[in-house]
Amino acid sequence: MYFKTYCDSPAFWQTYLHDPASITMEGILLFNKHLLFLITIIVLFVGWLLAFTIYYFSEQNNKFQSNFVHAKELEIVWTSIPALILLLLSTPSFTLLYAMDEISEPELSLKVLGHQWFWSYEISEFNSCQKKDQSLKYVCYMMVLDGLPKNKQGYFRLLETNKRVILPTNTHLRLLVSAADVLHSWTIPSFGLKVDACPGRLNQLNLFIKRVGVFFGQCSEICGVNHGFMPIVIVSLPTLQFHHYVMTKLELGQD
Ligand SMILES: [Cu+2]
Structure with a gap:
């Protein structure tokens, strides 16, 4: 069987843009x-x-x-x-x-909040779900090299976070981006997204992920000493698996 490897994270001697996922x-x-x-x-x-x-x-x-x-x-x-x-x-x-x-009727909203120096997320408005008023919350910090599992192979230095945000593929998503303290910028090259996170302001984006994968990005607006250490990681799953994941997660409650 033939698998195509996609470029969804920075690679050595990379000269071209990332592979598109949206x-x-x-x-x-x-x-x-x-x-x-x-x-x-x-x-x-x-x-x-x-x-x-x-x-x-x-x-x-x-x-x-x-x-x-x-x-x-x-x-x-x-x-x-x-x-x-x-x-x-x-x-x-x-x-x-x-x-x-263009914002086409979103089925799901992901709120992104930039902090000095990490990202927090909230997934809410599950339109196809009974638990409409509930939401999933994540706080994503960068993993330092010592925090990664023992043999560090397969991990990306300065790009891994303690939690990865999970999103469904082939679904219209709405992103609401803001910041809690100073300017940040939420960026995923494979999605072609880059949006400023301004305190006191909500920036809206639409996203339609076309394939399954792990996507990496970084803060793209100078926001302080640890600006280079607040990466973004998104995992996209098929819709059914995502639905199952959300149901289980809401059933179990937040961790
Ligand atoms: Cu920054």
């Missing part, structure tokens, strides 16, 4: 590819022009002296072509931007 990230990657294609053409063209100019700047290669001082047609062309390119880019860019902001 529709948002797929859109971002596609747009990135379009941009790169266009940029390559522009760089090649401008590079050729530059080489051409340098070559003919030398008297040996260009015996004739030209004496024109302006060219209206050329001005029009080299002003309108970049404008057209920008216009061409604006359509996919705005489409992506507004698609990312």
Whole structure:
């Protein structure tokens, strides 16, 4: 059987972005590819022009002296072509931007609260569940190297937390992000999410996870001395397993 390994955490000598796990990230990657294609053409063209100019700047290669001082047609062309390119880019860019902001009826809400220097979470509003008013709460600290199980293989240094937040796949989720003290930023590259956690303000996001996996992220807004030590870990499970997990957890009560 063939398993594809996804890049959901930083890897050695990584040069490209993480593998997408949400529709948002797929859109971002596609747009990135379009941009790169266009940029390559522009760089090649401008590079050729530059080489051409340098070559003919030398008297040996260009015996004739030209004496024109302006060219209206050329001005029009080299002003309108970049404008057209920008216009061409604006359509996919705005489409992506507004698609990312779209909130489609969420079945579950995850509240994220940034603290100096850890994240706390609350999962509530289980629409398909009888225990509607109950919620799951987590407080996630970073695991120091000594706190990890004995042989430290398979763990990520500075990325592991004491608890992992579990979310269902193929479900519309709503994230409400805020902070308790200073600015933080909640980020998961594989989901294409990065949102500021501002104290006194709720930022809303939508998330649709497409595959099962363990996803890593880090705080992305300088928030104090331990800013680099407040990672984010999300585990996504199939909907049925998630439902079972929530029911068991609520039955047993908080730990
Ligand atoms: Cu931070």
